[in-house]
Amino acid sequence: MSTHHQKPDVPLAPRARSAGWRDPRLWIGVALVAASVLIGARVLGSADExxxxxxxxxxxxxxxxxxxxxxxxxxxxxxxxxxxxxxxxxxxxxxxxxxxxxxxxxxxxxxxxxxxTQGEQLVEVPLTAPVENIPSTLRRGSRVDVYVIPERVGASDPDSTPTATKVLEDVAVIAVPEKDEVIGQVGSRQILVGVPAGADGEIGIVLAAARDNRVQLTKRG
Known part of the structure; x- marks a missing residue:
């Protein structure tokens, strides 16, 4: 007696199909690449402008x-x-x-x-004044008026307040030292201002007053 063994039917494994040009995933990828290229071109174009x-x-x-x-x-x-x-x-x-x-x-x-190429010729004038006579917000490029405080003559009226006189008007501040840079024990600072040429008389007055700490600066604007 012979026995015939039949082989069981084994289903064939499905073969993966290659993505065709109709596959939507392909077009999504192409769109993303194109968008990236377009954005990059715009960025580079903006930089060139x-x-x-x-x-x-x-x-x-x-x-x-x-x-x-x-x-x-x-x-x-x-x-x-x-x-x-x-x-x-x-x-x-x-x-x-x-x-x-x-x-x-x-x-x-x-x-x-x-x-x-040719501007108003300025004379650089260093002015020394007590810290309290200089605005704390003063900086290079500021515009200031320079006043001279008169000397006290005699003591007949100790309660009188001397009136300052404006000697220089609307002059440029060329240099301002750091706030911790003070001169002497009285706490003075030196400010460099630019005064138009031809103001020799006014310059002499403020320099003489600066030696006695009688200069007051006010900031404009």
């Missing part, structure tokens, strides 16, 4: 000369090339012997019309 312009690191007053230490490059997008020409561009370099024709504040873009 930026223009580097000089901006001031600190306040500068009219009549002060500009140097590379006063400037820092700033990238700005202008709607029109002519608008960019209203300012001093970095690619044009630092203005040679440039002198400000008006005051420009810290962080402000440097206007082309504010820079000249």
């Amino acid at each position: 930026m223009t580097e312009v000089w901006a001031l690191k600190a306040d500068l007053a009219a009549g002060q000369q500009i140097s590379s230490e006063d400037l820092e490059p700033t990238r700005v997008r202008f709607d029109d090339e002519q608008d960019a020409r209203d300012y001093v561009l970095v690619r044009d370099g630092v203005p040679s012997d440039g002198v400000l024709q008006r005051s420009v504040g810290a962080g402000e873009l440097l206007p082309a019309k504010a820079v000249g």
Whole structure:
């Protein structure tokens, strides 16, 4: 007696079909890649449209000369090339012997019309005054009026208050020392101001008063 063993039917494993061009997942991937390329191109294009312009690191007053230490490059997008020409561009370099024709504040873009080759000639005058006679907010580029306090003559009226006289008006502050830099035991500070040439008489008066700590500064604006 012979026995025939039949092999059981084993179902064939399904074969993975290759993704065709109709597969939506393929098109989603293509769309994502295209979007990434488009965004990258726009970013690069925007960067190319930026223009580097000089901006001031600190306040500068009219009549002060500009140097590379006063400037820092700033990238700005202008709607029109002519608008960019209203300012001093970095690619044009630092203005040679440039002198400000008006005051420009810290962080402000440097206007082309504010820079000249010949400005008002300023005489640098160091003024020493008691700390309490100098505004605490004074800084480079500030504008000040300089007063002279008269000397007390005699003691016939010890209660009288001397009236200060304005000697210099609207002068530029060129340099201000740190607040902890005081001179002598009376607590004085030295401020460097720029006085228009031709004011020799006024300069002499304030320098003489400064030796006796009789100078008072008031800040404008």
